[in-house]
Amino acid sequence: MNDLSQMLEDVRRGMIPAYIYNDSDVFQLEKEHLFERSWIFLAHESEIPDPGDYVVRRVLEDSFIVSRDESGDVRVMFNMCLHRGMQICRAELGNASHFRCSYHGWSYRNDGRLVGLPFHQEAYGGEDGFSKKGQALLPAPAMDIYNGLIFVNLDPRARPLLEFLGEFRYYLDLYVKQSAEGAEVRGPQRWRVKSNWKIGAENAAGDSYHTPQTHRSVVEIGLFREPTGSKRKEGALYWCDKGGGTTYKLPPGSFRDRLSYVGYPEEMIDRIEETWSPQQKRLISDDGFMISAATLFPTLSFVHNWPKVDARADDDRVVPFITMRVWQPISATETEVLSWFVVDKNAPDEFKEASYKGYLMCFGSTGMFEQDDVENWVSITTLAGGSMAKRLLLNSRMGLLSNDKPVSEPLADFHGPGTAYVGYGEFNQRGLLREWAECLERPLKDLEQIALGSKMPNRMPEGGDV
Amino acid sequence: MAVSEVDTSRSKPLPFTDIRHQEAHQFLVEESYILDSQRYDDWLELLTEDISYKVPVRVTSARSAGFDTSPGMAHFDEDKYSLSLRVARFATEHAWTEDPPSRLRHFITNVRTFSTDVDDELFVQSALLLFRSRGDNREPNFVSAMREDLLRREDGMLKLARRVAIMDESVVRMQNLAIFL
Amino acid sequence: MKNAWSGLEGGDDQVIELGNEFAEVVVRKVRTRNGARLLISSPKSGHSIALCPLELEALTWQDPSSLSLLVSNPYGPVENSDIHE
Numbered sequence: 001m002n003d004l005s006q007m008l009e010d011v012r013r014g015m016i017p018a019y020i021y022n023d024s025d026v027f028q029l030e031k032e033h034l035f036e037r038s039w040i041f042l043a044h045e046s047e048i049p050d051p052g053d054y055v056v057r058r059v060l061e062d063s064f065i066v067s068r069d070e071s072g073d074v075r076v077m078f079n080m081c082l083h084r085g086m087q088i089c090r091a092e093l094g095n096a097s098h099f100r101c102s103y104h105g106w107s108y109r110n111d112g113r114l115v116g117l118p119f120h121q122e123a124y125g126g127e128d129g130f131s132k133k134g135q136a137l138l139p140a141p142a143m144d145i146y147n148g149l150i151f152v153n154l155d156p157r158a159r160p161l162l163e164f165l166g167e168f169r170y171y172l173d174l175y176v177k178q179s180a181e182g183a184e185v186r187g188p189q190r191w192r193v194k195s196n197w198k199i200g201a202e203n204a205a206g207d208s209y210h211t212p213q214t215h216r217s218v219v220e221i222g223l224f225r226e227p228t229g230s231k232r233k234e235g236a237l238y239w240c241d242k243g244g245g246t247t248y249k250l251p252p253g254s255f256r257d258r259l260s261y262v263g264y265p266e267e268m269i270d271r272i273e274e275t276w277s278p279q280q281k282r283l284i285s286d287d288g289f290m291i292s293a294a295t296l297f298p299t300l301s302f303v304h305n306w307p308k309v310d311a312r313a314d315d316d317r318v319v320p321f322i323t324m325r326v327w328q329p330i331s332a333t334e335t336e337v338l339s340w341f342v343v344d345k346n347a348p349d350e351f352k353e354a355s356y357k358g359y360l361m362c363f364g365s366t367g368m369f370e371q372d373d374v375e376n377w378v379s380i381t382t383l384a385g386g387s388m389a390k391r392l393l394l395n396s397r398m399g400l401l402s403n404d405k406p407v408s409e410p411l412a413d414f415h416g417p418g419t420a421y422v423g424y425g426e427f428n429q430r431g432l433l434r435e436w437a438e439c440l441e442r443p444l445k446d447l448e449q450i451a452l453g454s455k456m457p458n459r460m461p462e463g464g465d466v
Numbered sequence: 467m468a469v470s471e472v473d474t475s476r477s478k479p480l481p482f483t484d485i486r487h488q489e490a491h492q493f494l495v496e497e498s499y500i501l502d503s504q505r506y507d508d509w510l511e512l513l514t515e516d517i518s519y520k521v522p523v524r525v526t527s528a529r530s531a532g533f534d535t536s537p538g539m540a541h542f543d544e545d546k547y548s549l550s551l552r553v554a555r556f557a558t559e560h561a562w563t564e565d566p567p568s569r570l571r572h573f574i575t576n577v578r579t580f581s582t583d584v585d586d587e588l589f590v591q592s593a594l595l596l597f598r599s600r601g602d603n604r605e606p607n608f609v610s611a612m613r614e615d616l617l618r619r620e621d622g623m624l625k626l627a628r629r630v631a632i633m634d635e636s637v638v639r640m641q642n643l644a645i646f647l
Numbered sequence: 648m649k650n651a652w653s654g655l656e657g658g659d660d661q662v663i664e665l666g667n668e669f670a671e672v673v674v675r676k677v678r679t680r681n682g683a684r685l686l687i688s689s690p691k692s693g694h695s696i697a698l699c700p701l702e703l704e705a706l707t708w709q710d711p712s713s714l715s716l717l718v719s720n721p722y723g724p725v726e727n728s729d730i731h732e
Contacts (some may be wrong), residue, residue, distance in 0.1 A: 018612035026594035050679035052699055092526045092636060095682025097699040189523050194604065213568040221551055285543040310547065336637060341539065356538075361548055365541045366521075368555055374564040378641055382603065530700070537680055 004029075008437045013404075014397035014430050017083065021196040022384035027332035034298060034439040035060050037155035039164050041300040041326055042066055044176075044340065045074060045148040046184035052095040052110055064140060065089050066150060069111035070097060074145060076136035076152050077112045088137070099137075112136040129454040138415055146180045147172060149300075157445070158227045165296070165440045166241030167417035170280060174291050175322055177304045178344040179271035185324065186356065188338035189365045195328040195377035196384070197299060197335040198436070202303035203373060204293040204325075205430025206239075208246045209398065214376060218368050222363065223307045233423050236289050236411060240348060242417025242435060243304070244428030245294025247283075255285035262306040263318040268347055282415035289416075295428070297435045299327045302342075309358045319351070321358040333381050396433075399425025472589040474579045479578040486499040487579040490590045490617055493624045498572040501646055504564070506553040509646070510546075512620055512629040521611075521647055525634045529638070541643055542631075563644045570645060571597040574613075586619040587627070594631065598640065610634040611647050612622060692722060 007017050007026075017461035020026050039377050041059040045064045056079060065088065074353070079088050086103040100107045100116065108115045114135040116122075124130035142153040144161035148171065151161050158164070165172065176183040193200075203210065211232045218224065234249035252412035259269045269400075283289055306318040310328045322342040327335050341359045343352050362369045383389060399421060406421065414420040419426055448466045480487040493512075500509050511521075520543050525537035544552075555561050576593040592613045599606040616628035631647040663674040670691035671687065677686045677697060685703060698706075706714075716725055 047680065051697070052684065053679050053681040055681070090526070091528050091531070093681040094528055094531060094698060095679045096701060097683065098701050100701065103634070115595065187523065187536060188537060189536075189638075190543055190636065191640065193641045195641075214562065217555045217558040217562075220558045221554045223551065357543070357548070360540070360543055361551065365638055366643045368552065371563040371642045372561065374641045378604070531682060 004440070010043050010393055011433050011437050013394040014395070014400060014426065016396045016433065018163075018384045018389035018392045018394050020083070020384075021199060021451070022333050022389070024332050027329070029440050030329070030446060031060060033442060034436065035154070035329070037153065037158055038298050038300075038439065039142075039144075039151045039153045039158065039161055041149055041151050041324075042076065043150045044183070044185040044324075044342075045145065045150060046345070047093075048074065050095070052087065052097050054096065054110065055093045056089050058328065059152060061064050062154070063087060065099070065137070067110045069109070070112075073111070074143075074150060075111050076140040076143045078140070080138070081106055082114065082135060082137065083117070106360050106437065108137055112139060125246065147176045148209060149176065163167040163210040164242060168241045168243040168296060168418050169237070169282070171243065171245060171291065171294055172296070173276065173280060174283075175294070175304060176342060177275060178268060179346045181274055181345040183322075184339040184345045185342050186434050187340040188325075188363075190336060190338050191365045192330065192334060192336050193374050193378060194333055195335050195374065195381045196332060198433075199377040200272075200325075200327045200335065200337070200373070201295045201297075201299055201301060201379055202428070202432055203296035204303065204425060205238050205244045205432050206246055208235060208237065208292070209335065209424045209426075210373075210376075214372050215369055216373070218362070223368065225306075225308060225318055225464050230341075233291065236287070236414060236420045236422050237425055238414070238416055238418045238420040239426055239428050239431040240416065242429050243296035244418070245295060246292045246428075247289035248292055249422075250288050250290050252288070255281050258284050258288065258290065263320045265348065265351055266352065268344060271344070271346060279415055287413070287415055289410075295432060298439075299329075299433055301327065303363055305358075305362060306364055307358045309354050309361065319354040321355040321362065323363045325363075333385065337365075339370075394427045396429055399423075399427050472582055474578070474589075474591060477580050479580055484579070485606045486588055486594045487577075489624060490579045490588050491565065491577045492578060494574045494590065494592055494615075495616060495627075497626070498574050501572050504567055504570065505554070506556055506646075510550055510553055511548065513546060513628055514620060515547050516544055517544075517549065517626060518628045519549060519646075520629065521631045521633065521643070522635050541633075541638070542647075547637065561644075563642060566601070568645065569576050569597075569599040571596070582616075584618075588617045588624075590615045590617055596645065596647060598645060600641075607640040609638070609640060609647060614645070694722065 007020065010017055011020070031303045040059045042059070042064060043055050047055050048066060048068040051068055051070045051072060054065050057064055065077045065079045067075050067077070069075050081088050081103065083101065083106050084103055086101050088099045088101055088108065090102070096110060098107050098109055100322060105118045106114065108114055114132045117132060120126055120130070120132070125248070127133065140152040141156035142158045142442070144151055144372040144463055146161060146165060198244055231248060235247045237246055238244055250261055255273065256269050259272060264272065291304050293301065293303045304320060306320040307318045308317065310317070324342050325337055325339040328338060330336055338403045341356055343355050347355070360366060364370060401407060408421065408423060411422060424434070469504060497509070497512055500512070521541040523539045525534060525536050527534050556564055573595040574592050578591045581591040582589050592615070594613050595613045596609040597606060611631045611633045614630045615626060617624045618627040650699055661675070665672050665674065671691055671692060673688050677684055684697040684699050686695060688692045720726055
């Protein structure tokens with residue numbers, strides 16, 4: 001890594017040192033300064049609908065059990081037995097009222113409470129030697145749920161999730177709350193890409209500029225009703241608190257006309273109309289913008305699009321789909337993508353099926369859009385590891401003049417929160433990397449050992465042979 | 467169209483000397499060469515109009531859980547139309563992920579053929595190892611999977627009517643699945 | 648015990664009804680998204696419980712006296728358990 005302050009200064013003026021996409025020192029900084037104290041998305045509530053349902057997810061190397069306990073509450077617990085550190089749940093998903101360690105048989109309720117250990121009396125002298133009362137698997141240092149999205153933060157002193165999300169919630173709702181009951185998800189598909197995690201996150205945040213080139217093939221085969229490429233520059237880009245996204249400009253019409261134009265059936269439009277706030281609806285009715293891709297810092301991205309799922313039909317019928325993905329870093333040069341299909345819980349079954357089909361055709365491990373994206377990202381990452389990349393500052397200043405004034409003024413009458421521009425620009429990629437720079441610069445506070453809710457240290461017998 | 471089901475744990479496969487097994491095996495070998503050389507228009511010709519082509523998402527679950535694929539989610543869940551769109555995309559000049567093309571090798575082995583209760587349909591199980599190499603400085607990738615195919619005789623020719631390819635990894639170690647299993 | 652299982656469909660699994668002069672229960676397998684449980688309900692009292700495989704196996708470890716403990720407090724949980732909060 002070159003000089004940190006120089007690197008951050010370059011990033012802040014939109015000149016990106018190419019090596020930040022393949023550098024183990026930078027990755028080490030990201031681990032400690034960013035991933036260990038950012039809100040990271042783990043799972044959607046609909047993946048664990050019933051008591052006992054659980055999934056196992058990671059933040060970097062830390063494995064967590066995300067479970068719904070017997071009283072219906074969501075729990076996120078470090079997946080490590082308190083005794084000898086064995087991984088408790090080894091399946092990716094399942095249903096269990098209790099978890100039992102395969103090493104020595106310690107048992108925990110699915111809310112984390114330790115309920116038993118074999119030979120408690122003989123081995124520990126019972127409660128006197130080892131008081132199991134009050135012991136529990138380490139809960140995630142901080143956990144909160146917004147609209148079914150379960151987030152954790154490894155920093156127990158992190159500011160609350162809602163505060164972190166800020167006004168970006170306005171946009172999150174558009175993806176995951178199309179009725180009072182919210183969304184359900186399928187998946188995730190999981191696959192590993194030899195690419196730095198930031199590239200995908202930046203791409204989804206604001207890169208409408210790549211569509212005409214990278215995704216030309218999907219336009220040519222008629223997967224879209226209009227020539228998407230040229231349409232992109234009419235859309236607005238917005239950045240708001242911790243996230244940003246892209247939109248498409250829709251043809252004239254009312255709120256309902258425009259939702260119908262992208263393929264939502266009447267009954268879904270009814271529910272959307274009831275659910276979104278007047279201000280949220282104005283983004284569509286007054287401004288004429290429909291959400292496309294977005295990223296919430298650092299690693300959660302969304303896509304909303306409306307392909308022609310069945311072009312055999314004579315009409316121009318399109319079906320919208322939503323996907324959500326996490327760019328989970330494995331190393332400086334490898335990312336595991338977890339990609340979910342998202343659909344409103346109350347959507348009619350035939351809509352769910354057609355929308356799922358649209359997702360598979362466009363995004364995910366087999367999606368025709370995503371296939372070409374990844375090819376680019378892998379190449380960038382590979383090249384960014386060399387010595388020439390250490391000398392190259394990539395120009396990420398699109399939308400800015402040399403005096404840092406924007407090429408065109410921000411939209412004055414945009415109804416969404418944050419700042420929006422029409423046309424191409426790398427405002428959001430810069431926004432994301434600005435957040436990144438902030439994190440890397442913030443000094444580390446010492447994390448107290450087991451300040452996480454376990455009463456283990458105080459409860460250990462004094463003078464015991466530990 | 468009736469779709470045959472075969473319980474492979476109970477049924478006996480056809481002997482290797484049975485002409486139907488030999489035809490099925492030959493079909494898979496021919497198909498492999500077509501997929502390796504990415505002659506996808508020719509591949510579409512091998513598929514029936516009502517083809518169902520599925521690659522479920524594999525998950526790690528307990529031995530007794532009764533499932534080992536992700537509820538409701540697949541990598542591929544295709545019909546003839548969506549497959550032909552994918553093929554049409556490769557034929558454009560802008561499908562960057564496969565241009566330059568990957569070097570592919572579909573290794574097919576452990577082939578078992580079962581007769582079904584429909585005269586013109588054979589149920590065929592096989593093991594697939596797919597080797598994929600891209601560019602000159604990337605590590606190559608593998609996909610290992612079990613295929614369960616339904617072959618149907620149409621106009622005297624065997625065609626693929628259904629494929630379920632069950633991958634052996636829950637996390638795919640490949641940048642995408644811009645290939646067919 | 649009231650629970651969230653009432654909406655779950657057991658598919659075409661067999662429903663088992665058992666009764667004697669003191670109790671009547673209906674037993675069936677219910678699927679959750681990520682697994683399955685055995686739903687035991689008592690139509691008369693309205694109580695039901697969905698047991699996971701580990702809890703069911705734990706029943707096989709019991710002897711008549713520990714099961715007597717379960718029966719000892721009609722329509723309520725075992726008292727004085729150190730696991731209860």
